[in-house]
Amino acid sequence: MDPASLTTSPLPLAANTFWFGDRLPPVEQLCLKTMAHCGHDVTLWTYDQLEGVPAEVLIGDANEILPFSSFIAYKEARGARLFADIFRLELLRRSKGLWLDADCLMLKPILDDRPYIFGWEDGNRINNAVLKMPADSELLERLWAFVTARPVVPPWWPWPKRIWQRAVYPIGLARGPEAVALGTFGPKIVTHLVQELGLEEHAQRPEMFYPVHYNETGRYFEPGAAEECITGDTVCCHLWLSNIRSKVEKIGVERFYAETFLGRKFAEFGIDAMA
Numbered sequence: 001m002d003p004a005s006l007t008t009s010p011l012p013l014a015a016n017t018f019w020f021g022d023r024l025p026p027v028e029q030l031c032l033k034t035m036a037h038c039g040h041d042v043t044l045w046t047y048d049q050l051e052g053v054p055a056e057v058l059i060g061d062a063n064e065i066l067p068f069s070s071f072i073a074y075k076e077a078r079g080a081r082l083f084a085d086i087f088r089l090e091l092l093r094r095s096k097g098l099w100l101d102a103d104c105l106m107l108k109p110i111l112d113d114r115p116y117i118f119g120w121e122d123g124n125r126i127n128n129a130v131l132k133m134p135a136d137s138e139l140l141e142r143l144w145a146f147v148t149a150r151p152v153v154p155p156w157w158p159w160p161k162r163i164w165q166r167a168v169y170p171i172g173l174a175r176g177p178e179a180v181a182l183g184t185f186g187p188k189i190v191t192h193l194v195q196e197l198g199l200e201e202h203a204q205r206p207e208m209f210y211p212v213h214y215n216e217t218g219r220y221f222e223p224g225a226a227e228e229c230i231t232g233d234t235v236c237c238h239l240w241l242s243n244i245r246s247k248v249e250k251i252g253v254e255r256f257y258a259e260t261f262l263g264r265k266f267a268e269f270g271i272d273a274m275a
Contacts, residue, residue: 011039011111012038012039012040012041012110012111013040013109013110013111013112013113013132014040014041014096014097015035015040015098015099016042016043016060016091016096016097016100017032017035017042017043017099017101018044018045018046018062018080018084018087018088018102019044019045019046019050019102020046020047020071020079020080020084021048021080022048022049022051023050023051024044024050024051024052024053024102025052025241026052026248026266026271026272026273026274026275027103027239027241027244027245027248027273028102028103028241029052029053029271030105030265030266030271031102031103031104031105031106031239032053032054032056032057033054033056033269033271034105034106034107034236034265034269035057035100035104035106036054036056036057037056037106038106038107038108038109039109040098040100040106040109040110041058042056042058042100043057043058043059043060044058044059044102045060045061045062045065045091046059046061046062047061047063047068052275062087065087065090065091065094066086066087066090070083070086071083072086072177072178073178074178074179074182075178075179081186081242082177082178082185084101085128085147085185085186086147086148086185088128088131089140089143089144089147090144092131092132092133092135092140093135093140093144094135098117098130098132099128099130099131099132100129100130100236101129101130102241103238103239103240103241104129104130104209104236104237104238105236105237105238105239105262105265106235107230107235107236108234108236109235110130110235110236114202115132115133115134115137115202116132116133116134116137116139116199117131117132117202117204118131118132118133118190118194118202118203118204119203119204119206119208119209119210120204120205120206120210121187121206121210121213121214121238122206122210122213124191125187125188125191126187126190126191126194126203127186127209127238128186128187128190129209129238130209130236130238131190138197139193139194139197142193142197143189143193146185146189146193147177147189150169151165151166151169151174151175151176152165152175152176152177152180152184153165154180154184154188154189155192156188156192205233207229207230207231207233207234208233208235208236209234209236209238210237210238211226211229211230211231211234211237212226212229212230212237212238212240214243217244217247220239220244220247220260220261220262221244221247221260221262223259224260226260226261226262230261239262
């Protein structure tokens with residue numbers, strides 16, 4: 001598959017993202033600005049009155065997609081990551097367009113309206129930070145069936161564990177979605193079903209959407225390091241906010257922002273990273 005074909009159609013796709021809370025942090029402000037700058041009509045879906053939303057971004061009432069009463073979160077402190085994995089699937093079921101995580105920093109618009117848009121984050125896993133698929137596709141149907149089924153029974157669990165999960169569900173002892181491993185409703189099930197359905201040919205190479213791996217986000221804080229991973233085919237950089245937030249908060253302007261890829265982007269778009 002030719003990566004350049006992602007930039008051959010005339011108009012950027014409508015883009016959707018989600019935020020839970022009452023203020024949009026600087027990293028997300030920057031990323032949403034880059035989405036709009038690349039020509040995407042961006043809708044930020046939220047349940048709250050948000051501060052810090054760029055003027056170029058539309059606000060959508062998340063209750064129109066899923067009611068707030070359906071909100072679930074991991075028992076551990078992981079914010080809205082579990083719910084966001086479900087929310088994006090319902091957006092796709094409603095044919096709202098492209099999904100982009102709020103920490104996707106866009107370098108080029110995604111213009112191609114091919115039915116499937118997703119990419120490998122490394123050689124083993126497809127991420128769901130950039131996601132699009134037909135509303136009537138078997139892939140989306142099976143993803144939705146998995147995230148809504150109770151009990152939660154990941155198909156990669158060993159068979160004794162799957163049998164036990166189903167057996168103890170009626171008496172309330174099964175592990176709920178709030179207690180499953182991080183990524184179960186996201187990259188793990190997406191990767192599993194894409195491979196099971198033989199859709200790997202639609203998955204873009206890591207340098208398209210995930211040029212800097214989760215384990216190497218320190219590159220964003222070293223002059224010239226991120227640029228070593230970004231190629232002419234790179235469309236966006238997923239910034240892995242959960243991994244870089246503490247670094248952004250700890251590193252001062254003099255040491256980092258003016259000299260790095262990420263720092264130049266903050267300056268280019270007029271975002272105060274320390275706000």
